[in-house]
Amino acid sequence: MGTWDVGPFDNDTAADFAGDLDEAALDERESVIRGALKRAANPADYLDAPDAERAVAAAALVVAQHPAGQPACPNYGPSEPLPEFPADLRTLAVDALDHVVAEPSELAELWGEAPDGPKWRQDITRLRHVLDPPLPPQEEGLFDV
Template sequence: MGTWDIGPFDNDTAADFGGDLDDAAMEERESMIRSVLERAVNPARELDAPDAERAVAAAALVAAQHPDGEPTCSVYGPAEPIPALPSTLRRLSVDALDQVVSEPSELAELWGDTPDGPKWRQGITRLRDVLDPPVPPQEEALFDV
């Protein structure tokens, strides 16, 4: 089927990643998520679509544990619990999401050619903003002094 919607687990690759997490022992799940994010941050060459799709799914799992995050309620995401993830994964998730939407990212290129591309980018931005909230303008002015 490939990709059926814009959500983090709305594609075959991410859904398979969710299944792999379910099949793994609880103590292995954090390292699997970390590995996926690290692979996206440091691609050997162009970030290919499957690695980017897994990275978006992993970042969504990290964001879901943030107080401002939304649960990953997709029926295609992991059904088994995810252990408490360290806050250090937030920065790694942000870096991975930045790679996903930057050149050269095969996934960004593929979404750029579709009518839903802008909605997909908004979803990535929402995830990123949970993980690394933007500084409000009034607070930003305090740092400019």
């Protein structure tokens, strides 16, 4: 089936990643998430689509534990409990998401050619903004002395 929607778990690779998490021991699940994020945050050269899809799913799970986050996909995401993630995974997830949407990323290229590409990019931006909110614009004169 491949990809059926723009959500973090709406593709075969991410759904398989969720299954891998469910099969991993509870104390190994954080390292599985960390590994997926590291591969995308520090790509050797070209970030291939499967690594990017796993990173987006992993980032969505980090977002789900953030106070401003939303739950991950209940249908295709992991069904087993996840440990509480350390705060440094938030920064790693932001770095991974930045590489997923930048060149050279196969997933960004594929979505760039798809009709729902802008919707996918908005979803990635939403995840990123939960983890690293943009600074609000400053009003002119606010800090003038």
